Amino acid sequence: MITSPIWLPATLMAGGVQAWRTAVQRRVSHSLSLNAAGLVRYLYGLPFALLLLGGYRLAFPAALPSVGPLFLLFCIGGGLAQIIATNLLILAFGHRNFVVGTAYSKTEAVQGALLSFLLMGERLSPFAWAGIGCGVVGVMLLSTGGKRMGVMDFVRALGQPAALCGIASGFFFALTAIGIRRATQQVETGDPILAALIVLAVTVALQTVMQGGWLxxxxxxxxxxxxxxxxxxxxxxxxxxxxxACWFTGFATAPVALVRIVGQIEVAFTMGFAHFYLKEQIQGSEAIGLLLVVTGVVLALAGSL
Structure with missing residues (x-):
């Protein structure tokens, strides 16, 4: 159920910022361990999360809303799921078949749609389901980097460690989205942005404690x-x-699967920039993948109207 149109610009912005963050994080991941590289996202993100919440409350003064009894539980669950998902994704990258691990992690949108239906009763239109299917296939094609891989190649790869880590990563990212959405629903306010920023500040603080303590x-x-x-x-x-903050705002105002599939447009923007501005050669499978991702987003948006 969509509660505010703000989910769309928030989701598109989330995809763009995520690509930027990934590019920067590569610079520190080479000099830090798996858990240390993950910790920097939360430890250094916490002051900015608090700043975003404080700045928003200064701009839009209001009493701090109360939270439901399950608020902290959903924040802990969503935060822990994100830590596990990130580590599994890095492990998938580390295995010999990088392409397979990356591609299977992109099943997150489908897993999220199924889990949100089973756990929260969220229903999507046929157009939205068609969009999810197109988008997932498109991103999987883009993940191959132009390498020829047929359907049977992905089927045969199911037992590989990279594929298993990729699927598990997608599963825990889907659980993250569901946990965050449920946490925002526990914040008793009609302002979804305020709810998202409160959940963000609390979740990042908990993640800093969890992963920092482990480290x-x-x-x-x-x-x-x-x-x-x-x-x-x-x-x-x-x-x-x-x-x-942008992802959480999307999760607070729209179904999990819809937010994730529209957020995948970030992959299309990244690939389009590389090929059309940097003049990198585009492969046939990548062109098809881009078309499928864009088609998936259009279908998902049509299904949400």
Whole structure:
């Protein structure tokens, strides 16, 4: 159920900021461990999350809303699911078949649609389901980077560690979206942006404690490196907070699957820029993938009207 039209610009902005953050985070991921690279998103993102919440309340003064009894539980669940999903995705990248792991992680939209129906009763129109199907196939094609892979190649790859990590990553990202959506529903306010920013600040604080505690217990030496990379890590934190604020606003105002499939337009924008502005050669499968992603977004939007 869509409660506000703001979900669309928020989702499109989230996709763009996420691409920017990923590019910056690559600069610190080479010098940090798996968990340390994940921690910088939350540790350095927390001040910006609090700044966004404080700035919004200054611009739109209102009493701080109360929260439901399950608020903290959903924030913890969504935050922990995101930590697990991110680590699984990095593990998928680390396996020999990078392409397969990446492609299977893109099943998140389908998994999210099924889980949101089973757990929250969210129903989508046939157009929206068709859009999800087109978008997932399109992003999977783009994930191959032009490499020839047929349907049977993906089927045969199902047992590979990269594929299993990719599917599991998509599953936990879907759970993240559902947890965040349920958390925003526990905030007793008619302002979805305020609800999203409250959930963001609380969730990022919890993630900092969870992953920071794990790092201190298991890899104490990495904590020094986390602080040593503060210049680049600060940029990662800022972009993570901004991107999450946009994603959370989308989740607060529209069905999970719809937000995720429209957010995949970010892949099309990235590929289009690389090919049409940087003059990189476009592969036939990539052109088809771009077309499918755009078609998927159009169908999803048509189904939401």
């Amino acid at each position: 201190l217990a298991r890899e104490p030496g990495e904590m020094r490196r986390v602080f040593a990379t503060w210049r680049v890590s600060g940029q990662v934190g800022m972009l993570s907070a901004l991107g999450s």
